[in-house]
Amino acid sequence: MAKVKGPTPQSQDFSQWYLDTIQLAELADYAPVRGTIVVRPYGYALWENIQRVLDGMFKETGHQNAYFPLFIPMSFLQKEAEHVEGFSPELAVVTHAGGEELEEPLAVRPTSETIIGYMWSRWIRSWRDLPQLLNQWNNVVRWEMRTRPFLRTSEFLWQEGHTAHATREEAEEETARMLGVYLKFAREYAALPVIPGRKTEREKFAGAVYTTTIEGMMKDGRALQSATSHFLGQNFARAFEITFQDRDLQEKYVWTTSWGLSWRIIGGIIMTHGDDQGLVLPPKLAPIQVVIVPIYKAESKERVLSAAKTLEAELAAAGLRVLTDDRDQYTPGYKFHDWELRGVPYRVELGPRDVEANAAVIKSRIGEKETVALGELKNLLPERLEALHDALFARALEFRKAHTRVVDDYEAFKEAVAEGFALAYHCGDAACEKAIQEETKATARVIPLEFPEHGVLQDDEALRETGEGVCVRCGRPAAYGRRVVFARAY
Amino acid sequence: MAKVKGPTPQSQDFSQWYLDTIQLAELADYAPVRGTIVVRPYGYALWENIQRVLDGMFKETGHQNAYFPLFIPMSFLQKEAEHVEGFSPELAVVTHAGGEELEEPLAVRPTSETIIGYMWSRWIRSWRDLPQLLNQWNNVVRWEMRTRPFLRTSEFLWQEGHTAHATREEAEEETARMLGVYLKFAREYAALPVIPGRKTEREKFAGAVYTTTIEGMMKDGRALQSATSHFLGQNFARAFEITFQDRDLQEKYVWTTSWGLSWRIIGGIIMTHGDDQGLVLPPKLAPIQVVIVPIYKAESKERVLSAAKTLEAELAAAGLRVLTDDRDQYTPGYKFHDWELRGVPYRVELGPRDVEANAAVIKSRIGEKETVALGELKNLLPERLEALHDALFARALEFRKAHTRVVDDYEAFKEAVAEGFALAYHCGDAACEKAIQEETKATARVIPLEFPEHGVLQDDEALRETGEGVCVRCGRPAAYGRRVVFARAY
Numbered sequence: 001m002a003k004v005k006g007p008t009p010q011s012q013d014f015s016q017w018y019l020d021t022i023q024l025a026e027l028a029d030y031a032p033v034r035g036t037i038v039v040r041p042y043g044y045a046l047w048e049n050i051q052r053v054l055d056g057m058f059k060e061t062g063h064q065n066a067y068f069p070l071f072i073p074m075s076f077l078q079k080e081a082e083h084v085e086g087f088s089p090e091l092a093v094v095t096h097a098g099g100e101e102l103e104e105p106l107a108v109r110p111t112s113e114t115i116i117g118y119m120w121s122r123w124i125r126s127w128r129d130l131p132q133l134l135n136q137w138n139n140v141v142r143w144e145m146r147t148r149p150f151l152r153t154s155e156f157l158w159q160e161g162h163t164a165h166a167t168r169e170e171a172e173e174e175t176a177r178m179l180g181v182y183l184k185f186a187r188e189y190a191a192l193p194v195i196p197g198r199k200t201e202r203e204k205f206a207g208a209v210y211t212t213t214i215e216g217m218m219k220d221g222r223a224l225q226s227a228t229s230h231f232l233g234q235n236f237a238r239a240f241e242i243t244f245q246d247r248d249l250q251e252k253y254v255w256t257t258s259w260g261l262s263w264r265i266i267g268g269i270i271m272t273h274g275d276d277q278g279l280v281l282p283p284k285l286a287p288i289q290v291v292i293v294p295i296y297k298a299e300s301k302e303r304v305l306s307a308a309k310t311l312e313a314e315l316a317a318a319g320l321r322v323l324t325d326d327r328d329q330y331t332p333g334y335k336f337h338d339w340e341l342r343g344v345p346y347r348v349e350l351g352p353r354d355v356e357a358n359a360a361v362i363k364s365r366i367g368e369k370e371t372v373a374l375g376e377l378k379n380l381l382p383e384r385l386e387a388l389h390d391a392l393f394a395r396a397l398e399f400r401k402a403h404t405r406v407v408d409d410y411e412a413f414k415e416a417v418a419e420g421f422a423l424a425y426h427c428g429d430a431a432c433e434k435a436i437q438e439e440t441k442a443t444a445r446v447i448p449l450e451f452p453e454h455g456v457l458q459d460d461e462a463l464r465e466t467g468e469g470v471c472v473r474c475g476r477p478a479a480y481g482r483r484v485v486f487a488r489a490y
Numbered sequence: 491m492a493k494v495k496g497p498t499p500q501s502q503d504f505s506q507w508y509l510d511t512i513q514l515a516e517l518a519d520y521a522p523v524r525g526t527i528v529v530r531p532y533g534y535a536l537w538e539n540i541q542r543v544l545d546g547m548f549k550e551t552g553h554q555n556a557y558f559p560l561f562i563p564m565s566f567l568q569k570e571a572e573h574v575e576g577f578s579p580e581l582a583v584v585t586h587a588g589g590e591e592l593e594e595p596l597a598v599r600p601t602s603e604t605i606i607g608y609m610w611s612r613w614i615r616s617w618r619d620l621p622q623l624l625n626q627w628n629n630v631v632r633w634e635m636r637t638r639p640f641l642r643t644s645e646f647l648w649q650e651g652h653t654a655h656a657t658r659e660e661a662e663e664e665t666a667r668m669l670g671v672y673l674k675f676a677r678e679y680a681a682l683p684v685i686p687g688r689k690t691e692r693e694k695f696a697g698a699v700y701t702t703t704i705e706g707m708m709k710d711g712r713a714l715q716s717a718t719s720h721f722l723g724q725n726f727a728r729a730f731e732i733t734f735q736d737r738d739l740q741e742k743y744v745w746t747t748s749w750g751l752s753w754r755i756i757g758g759i760i761m762t763h764g765d766d767q768g769l770v771l772p773p774k775l776a777p778i779q780v781v782i783v784p785i786y787k788a789e790s791k792e793r794v795l796s797a798a799k800t801l802e803a804e805l806a807a808a809g810l811r812v813l814t815d816d817r818d819q820y821t822p823g824y825k826f827h828d829w830e831l832r833g834v835p836y837r838v839e840l841g842p843r844d845v846e847a848n849a850a851v852i853k854s855r856i857g858e859k860e861t862v863a864l865g866e867l868k869n870l871l872p873e874r875l876e877a878l879h880d881a882l883f884a885r886a887l888e889f890r891k892a893h894t895r896v897v898d899d900y901e902a903f904k905e906a907v908a909e910g911f912a913l914a915y916h917c918g919d920a921a922c923e924k925a926i927q928e929e930t931k932a933t934a935r936v937i938p939l940e941f942p943e944h945g946v947l948q949d950d951e952a953l954r955e956t957g958e959g960v961c962v963r964c965g966r967p968a969a970y971g972r973r974v975v976f977a978r979a980y
Contacts (some may be wrong), residue, residue: 029609033561033596041554041624048555064531065538070560070598070629070645071582072525089589092561094598095580097644098633106523108560108584108598119519121526129818134531139560139629143588155560155589313769329618 003331004337009276014220018271019149023281025342027266028149035147035154039263042342045249047157047263047288051105051137053189053285054159057181063133063161068115068378070139071106076114079239083113086206090142092154108141113232113258115238116162124164124254126245131174132164150267151224151490158262164254166246168233171255175231176451178259179212182227185261190269191282191389192216193397194226195463195485196456197446205258209233215446215485217400218271221420223445223487226268229259267490268334272396279343280365282392283385290315290381291339292324292348295332300352307355311348311377318378320385340365345388346381364388366395397459406462406483413472413486417442422486423462425469428479436473436486445485492820494827499766508761509639514770516834517756518639523889525637525644529753532832537647537753541627543679543775544649547671552648553623553651558605560629561596566604569729573603576696580632582644598631603697603748605720606652607730614654614744616735621664622654627686641714641980648752654744656736658723661745665721666941670704670747672717675751675945680759681772681879682706683887684716685953685975686946687936692920695748699723705936705975707890708761709912713935713977716758719749757980762886769833770855772882773875780805780871781829782814782838785822790842797845801838801864808868808873818851825930830855835878836871856885887949896952896973903962903976907932912976913952915959918969926963932976 007020009032022028027043030036039047055065071094078084087110094106114347120132137159144152161178165171179196186192194214204211208230216224236242237253244251283289292312297302307391308324315322325335332349339347349361349369363369366382374378403420406415416422418439426432426444437443448463450456457464462483469478497510512518517533520526529537545555561584568574577600599605601677610622634642651668655661669686676682684704694701698720706714726732727743736742763770773779782802786794799812805812815825822839829837839851839859850867852857854874856955862870893910897903906912907930916922916934927933938953940946947954952973959968 001550031559031605032563032566032608033559034560034947036559038559039557041556045554047557064535066531066534067529067537067647069521069523069526069528070631073522076522091589092584092587092596094582096595097583097631098635099579099581105586115521122519141560141587145588157557239574362640468905 002334004334004341005021005469006337006341007278010219017070017274017276018267020276021270021274021278022149028148029281033154035144037149037153039157042287043266044125044217046266046281046285049285049287050265051159054181054185055137056163057185058135058159061177061181063135067136067138068112068119070109072109072112072115073459074105074107076118077107079114080207083207087111087142087477092141092143108148108238110140110142111258111260112160112162113172113236113256114134114240117236117256119240120164120254121240121242121273124242124244127166127247130164130244130254131170132162135161137161142324148267148490150263150270156262156264158190158260161257161259163257164237164242165250165256166244166254168255171257172231175212175229175257175259178257179214179227179229180451180454181356182229182259183451186216186226187225187393187456189282189406190265191392191396192226192268192272193393193400193459195392195446195448196451196454197485198447199228200428200430200433200444200447200484202353203435203444205230207232207235207237213446214448216268216272217403217421217487218268219274219399220271221403221419221487223485223489224268224271225257225445225489226265226278227261230257232256232258238261273392274343275366278341279336281343281345283389286342286343286345287321288323288342289320289385290322290346290348291330291344292322292337292350293332293339294324294326295349295351297352304350304352304355308350309372311350311360311374314378315381316380338383345385348377401460404460404462406465407472410473414440420487421445422472423483424472424486425467425478426480426484426486427471427474427476427478430473432471432474441488442486443489445487445489446481447480447484460469492824494824494831496766496827496831497768500709507764507766508757511760511764511768511831512639517769520639523644525634527639527643529647532777533756536756536775539775539777540755543554543669543670544675545627548625548673549650551667551671552561553625555626556624557626557628558602558609558907560606561601562599562602565598566593566608567597569604570697570725572725574941577601577632580634582631582633584855595672596914600630600632601748601750602626602650602652603726603746604730607726607732607746610654610744611730614734616730617656617737620654620656620734620744621660622652624653624921624966625649625651634977636758638980639755640760644755646752648750651747651749653747654727654732655746656734656742657746658745661747662721665702665719665747665749668747669717670703670941670944672749672751673703673941673946674720676706676716677883677944677946679772679774680755680885681882682716682762683883683890683949685936685938686941686944687939687975689718690918690920690923690934690937690974692923693934695720699725701894702939703936706758706762707893707911707977708758708980709764709889710761711893711977713911713975713979714754714758715759715979716755717749717751720747722746722748760891763882764833765856767827768831770882771833772833773835773879776833776835777811778813778832778834779810779875780812780838781834781838782812782840783822783829783943785839785841787842794840794842794845797864798840801840801850801867804868805871807870810871826971835875838867856881866925892948894950894952896955897962898959900963904930907978910977911935912962913973914962914976915957915968916970917961917964917966918975919964922961922964926976931978933979935975935977935979937970937974938972944970
């Protein structure tokens with residue numbers, strides 16, 4: 001009898017569990033070029049759901065999609081000093097094309113601030129041309145030394161938003177607005193209790209004035225930067241001479257922002273919710289929300305399958321993404337395990353006696369079996385999927401809290417970051433941050449920031465604390481006026 | 491007073507008209523790297539509509555999206571002899587990455603048969619793994635000598651479908667099915683009266699057994715290959731050792747297909763429907779289907795704008811993509827020209843007297859003004875957009891017929907291809923085809939094929955003719971059993 005191969009247990013080797021789960025659930029596979037992956041249909045369907053939700057949120061907030069080229073002249077990247085320093089080591093470079101050596105080598109975009117800055121310098125003339133509110137869904141390349149599917153790949157898919165504004169205020173509002181969009185997406189769709197806030201100077205985007213981030217905790221206690229929104233000030237405006245004539249007839253530099261979320265979020269979903277059986281997908285993003293597993297013998301096959309198909313049509317009409325697993329070569333038990341591995345939020349088991357009794361057995365990916373009336377499923381399952389979303393969020397939040405420690409001395413700090421987040425005061429000095437990293441492998445992940453409309457910090461009292469402590473490592477007066485989240489990170 | 495700058499008239503310089511229209515309507519702009527373009531929000535919104543419709547059709551026919559990497563080892567491309575010969579001259583090559591020279595240079599994908607073939611050779615084991623029905627929306631790079639926005643760009647966006655089947659028949663059916671999807675899309679959404687059929691051996695895809703195509707006629711009489719569907723036989727299966735164990739326990743090579751449509755179709759839409767005022771967009775794909783232009787003086791502004799906004803909400807609720815142009819700095823006349831340039835299918839003019847009379851003036855992009863009752867617009871406009879679609883299709887079909895000549899001697903052939911399509915018998919010899927190209931600049935575009943479910947050849951009696959003529963150029967017995975479409979092409 002065929003058996004579903006499960007991943008290595010999390011407790012045995014979390015990293016191997018992650019890699020196993022991705023392969024076994026057929027989310028992705030390794031491609032021949034170092035650090036690249038193939039996203040298989042099941043993984044891509046998850047990405048499409050992420051795209052659909054976010055794209056709608058971007059458009060609601062007034063953004064339009066566009067497409068800028070893959071190739072950027074090397075000279076462009078050199079125009080913003082911090083930017084080139086940050087990205088040069090990771091560039092892939094095209095030197096030959098059409099059978100000839102190119103006069104100027106081309107960078108394969110690692111991000112598109114420079115080329116968009118160049119185009120804006122041609123498009124923007126007047127205050128009437130502002131704001132520019134653009135987004136693109138595309139692929140970028142960053143040649144990383146150590147790679148891991150979804151989390152760090154040589155090429156990845158993402159969206160990068162780029163906006164230009166007449167005033168600093170508007171650009172800062174935009175930076176916060178888009179972090180708010182990511183926060184809402186993470187919490188309300190991916191069930192990820194991420195912490196919003198700012199990056200330290202040492203951890204900010206190369207070329208930004210400051211970077212905001214949402215940071216999640218994975219089940220091994222490590223942090224994952226899940227999306228970022230950058231206030232770029234006038235750095236790129238000056239580098240690319242992006243100016244406009246304002247209402248007062250003065251020629252001024254624009255203020256720009258950029259913000260991005262990549263397929264890395266899939267890694268975050270896997271490592272926040274998954275368990276030893278495999279994936280656990282958040283209901284609002286799962287490619288298949290409900291799987292119907294018909295249970296039959298030869299004599300009952302026809303009527304069970306027919307009932308399953310009727311139910312499938314009913315649930316689909318109710319707006320659910322539903323599939324009947326009518327594969328003949330596998331047992332129901334095999335199918336249960338197979339769909340658990342793939343993280344399908346709910347399954348419906350339907351046997352001949354159920355059909356007779358107008359009932360079915362349902363089971364959430366993380367819950368117990370229960371018997372319910374067939375006719376109620378189309379109303380019940382949408383509610384149950386909502387409840388499962390809430391349960392996943394609550395479970396992940398509990399886990400994060402249980403693995404977060406408020407620490408005031410360096411020994412406790414070291415213990416905390418060995419298994420989760422340390423909330424500590426820090427002096428703000430980059431050299432001290434670097435020393436912490438060398439001594440503990442932990443980095444400053446996020447300086448928490450309240451987003452009142454999301455009430456995020458309400459989740460966790462420790463995050464809300466403000467005060468004037470001393471640096472957990474060096475004892476100098478603390479910066480930021482509040483505790484910083486430190487952790488080992490992906 | 492600001493005036494809308496229009497394109498160069500088509501009759502004066504069609505090629506310049508095309509370039510002007512793209513720039514002025516803000517569909518796209520030139521990017522700094524040779525042959526690359528930026529697709530601006532208006533152009534990208536058109537592409538998104540194209541994607542949405544096609545993606546739905548692909549999924550309805552059982553396909554799933556996936557994502558394969560941008561970079562392909564050079565050695566992969568060399569595994570299929572015709573394929574490498576066809577694509578090598580156009581490759582962009584990454585030789586350096588992460589600050590080092592790579593051991594094996596990487597091709598930036600010109601198309602993905604090779605990398606997908608490699609992955610299939612790992613994934614496919616049994617007949618149960620077939621068919622594989624995949625598609626991806628992505629960017630590809632082909633370093634062309636002469637480039638033109640949308641039609642031929644160094645990098646372009648497209649979709650590439652790739653399927654693998656257990657039998658030749660299934661793969662051939664798939665090849666035809668997907669050409670049928672493109673045909674339906676072209677006719678029913680883009681209002682393009684394209685001609686479906688096969689390519690000659692000389693014109694087929696590098697690596698295919700045969701290529702099917704839809705060919706459109708542009709307003710300068712030249713042909714545009716608008717999408718292709720290839721039957722690849724076992725060429726790639728043998729090159730990449732893609733085998734499966736069949737029901738009879740024999741190990742067999744799979745049969746594969748590939749099919750693609752790119753943003754080139756946008757060029758086809760522009761050059762089929764556009765006129766001296768600029769774009770004319772097919773209603774089902776237009777980013778804005780209806781623009782409302784309020785006409786007011788200071789004293790009437792508030793009530794006209796309020797009526798416009800009410801109407802906009804009503805039309806949006808009826809499922810239309812509608813925009814009210816409430817820009818204060820432009821006159822209504824400027825706005826009329828501006829939206830004509832951008833090809834918006836219908837406009838509604840709304841002035842104070844209209845508001846009082848509960849009426850509005852409507853005008854299709856290619857028709858006359860008429861006055862209608864405000865309350866009827868939400869029912870009337872959807873009908874009118876349908877009718878405009880039909881009118882655009884009919885107009886383009888008439889144009890194509892008027893510029894197509896059935897020819898049996900070479901002088902008439904030369905005259906025909908100077909201004910449109912020549913329908914001629916041909917011997918099928920590649921050397922004779924090449925001679926025709928050298929002598930007339932025309933190439934064999936398509937050997938027409940009936941698609942009964944679409945009734946396409948019913949459009950044009952000349953295309954339906956079958957027979958056994960002699961070659962229009964060399965007098966040898968004709969191949970194919972029917973006339974071939976020859977034309978100068980983009």
